[in-house]
Amino acid sequence: MTPAILSAAVLLGALVLFVSERVRHDLVALLALLACVLLGLTPPAEAFAGFADPAVIAVAAVLVIGRAIELSGVAASVSRVLMPARAGFTVRLAVLLVLGAFLSAFMNNIAALVVTMPIAAQVAREAKRPPAATLMPLAFATILGGxxxxxxxxxxxxxSSVRAKELGTGFGFFQMAPVGVAVSAVGLLYLVLVGWRLLPVRQGMDRPVRPPWRVYELTVPAAVSLAGLLPRLRTAAVRLLAAFREGHRIRLETGLEAGDRLLVVSRRQQWIAAEATGLRSDIEEAEGDSVTARVVVAHGSFLIGLSHEAIRIRSNDTLTVVAVGPRAARRRAPLASLRIEAGDQLFVRGRPADLARFVGTARLLEVDRVDRLPVARRQAAPILMIFIAAIVSIVGFGAPPALAFLAAAVALVATRLMGADEVYQAIDWSVIVLLAAMIPVGHSFETSGAAAIAAEWLGATLAGLPPVVVIAALCSMTLLLSIFLNNVATAIIMGPLAIDAARVLGIGPDAALLAVLIGTSADFLTPIGHQNNLLVMGPGGYRFTDYARMGAVLVVLVVGTAAMVLALP
Structure with a gap:
């Protein structure tokens, strides 16, 4: 077989594994890289060149800088100050979405959502609307801002790295701003005036919002039969999920003994449920100024992979997990055996100041209660100055972005504005490995001739069509691919292909690359297309089809606006 066919086969195999969701994305990328080496598509000496690619270094450095800004509390503080207190819901939603989009232009998308999501929940509560009215529009706004x-x-x-290799120089810091701002403006206008109204209302606006479902364990104080226990559970509005004895699941028909643990789900707090059912709860009613917050674990949290007990340990015994969200109900395993995953909902109890501090450092999205993360005044100003200096060096003096942002990250550590441990926690290493492994794979797709063949086919298909249609087709093709891949892998594959297609079709290479750029971040149709979409799914109570319900029109507007702007002479 020819190298082009082999390269296409490797990419197709990787695509199948990506779509299956059965293998980690970073592992899929490594498998694809090894396949390219074994098939002779990538020389062994170049197999790890991706780890030294400027784009990979820049991504890692930007994650560190964005995390420093997030931890300083200044972004959240400014967002709250700018939020009008007495305006109507539409005006407050508009301000919220603009803030989310603006922050995501200079921070990681997830960090922007972390900062603004508590404000979104508060805006919904004060307008007597469910969180669904604000959370999905906010997630979409942070994607648009990026x-x-x-x-x-x-x-x-x-x-930008693809452009540097093909055309000699990468993108300028604001080079995508004309099309990006136009797309964002149209998208935000749609979300504020129309989009949120298309979301289904599954809970009456005139009724108080019902408490969320909680999953927790209760202890059987004395032997009891299932027939004797179930009526009490039903009366108390508690549903039995599973029973455990010494950590092992038991059959309910065998009866329950003293000390058995019951995994249950209810809208009631466990001490109330325990009193109503005659069971025993490990958690008592809160005393003093302790409060309970429902939080969502964001991607990049250092808690991922740890047990719920880690929150008590990492917070120096100031916080306790009192209940968890729906994933535990599906697993039906002892809570002590579960490990925290991104997207998990947790009910955490503690004093407001302790909660606010820990939520910020652990990258937890607070949904049902809003505490202000105090602004670290001594750190905030220097952090912002270092960040601005990096941008000025790129825009004003032509410094390479990777070098400028790496210098900024090093400066944050050297000046002790950010601890070394926090630096490594801020970097999403799965993304770094995915990037570094897929870059040689994407390069092999180009050097093998597969990209040129695909570009010729694309050119033959789109030949003779107006530039606006060609650009819209490139953007749409990228968008469809990003539904199955993440946007990073999509950019690696589509970048070289777009430049080859631009040469065949006679359009500007920048227009083609920017069409791909818009397409990689335009999956508003599914919760799995972007991490922010997935993070709001649980707190907003959304279903899979709700995303397309609001996002389908947005996709058309984004692609259409991008095509018209990029087709201008």
């Missing part, structure tokens, strides 16, 4: 600058998303940096 299209406007070089550091808005890792995919932007990847496409």
């Amino acid at each position: 299209m406007t600058t070089l550091i808005g998303t890792p995919a932007n940096l990847i496409l």
Whole structure:
């Protein structure tokens, strides 16, 4: 077989594994890299060249800088100050979405969501609307904002690296701003005026919002039969999920003994449920100024992979997990055996100041209660100055983005504005490995001739069509691919293909690359297309089809606006 066929086969195999969701994305990338080496598509000496690629270094450095800004509390503080207190829901939603989009232009998308999500929940509560009215629009807004600058998303940096290799120089910091701002403006206007109204209302606006479902364990104080216990559980509005004895699941028909643990789900707090059912709860009613917050674990949290007990340990015994969210109900395993995953909902109890501090450092999204993360005044100003200096060096003096942002990250550590441990926790290493492994794979797709063949086919299909249609087709093709892949892998594959297609079709290479840039961040149709979409799914109570319900029109507007702007002479 020819190298082009082999390269296409490797990419197709990787695509199948990506779509299956049965193998980690970073592992899929490593498998694809090894396949390219074994098939002779990638020389062994170049197998690890991706780890030294400027785009990979820039992504890691930007994650560190964004985390430093997030931890300083200044972004959250400014967002709260700018939020009008007495305006109507539509005005407050508009301000919220603009803030989310603006922050995501200069921070990681997830960090922007972390900062603004508690405000979104508060806006919904004060307007007597469910969180669903604000959370999905906010997630979409943070994705739109990432299209406007070089550091808005890792995919932007990847496409800049592709441009540097093919055309000699990468993108400028604001080079994508004209099309990105136009797309964001149209998208935000739609979300504020129309989009949120398309979301289904599954809970009456005139009724108080019901408490969320909680999953927790209760202890059987004395032997009891299932027939004797179930009526009490039903009366108390408690549903039995599973029973455990000494950590092992038991059959309910065998009867329950003293000390058995019951996994249950209810809208009631466990001490109330325990009193109503005659069972025993390990958690008592809160005393003093302790409060309970429902939080969602964001990607990049250092808690991922740890047990719930880690929250008590990491908070120096100031916080306790009192209940968890729906994933535990599906697993039906002892809570002590579960490990925290991104997207998990947790009910955490503690004093407001302790909660606010820990939520910020552990990258937890607070849903049902809003505490202000105090601004670290001594750190905030120097952090912002270092970040601004990096941007000025890129825009004003032509410094390479990777070098400028790496210097900024080093400066944060050298000046002790950020601890070394926090630096390594801020970097999403799975993304770094995915990037570094897929870059040689994408390069082999180009050097093998597979990209040229695909570009010729694309050119033959789109030949003779107006530039606006060609650009819309490139953007749409990228968008469809990003539904199955993440936006980073999509950018690596589509970047070289777009440049080859631009040469065949006679359009500007920048227009083609920017069409791909918009397409990589335009999956508003599914919860799995972007991490922010997935993070709001549980707290917002959304179903899979709700995303397309609000996002389908947005996709058309984004692709259409991008095509019209990029087709201008």
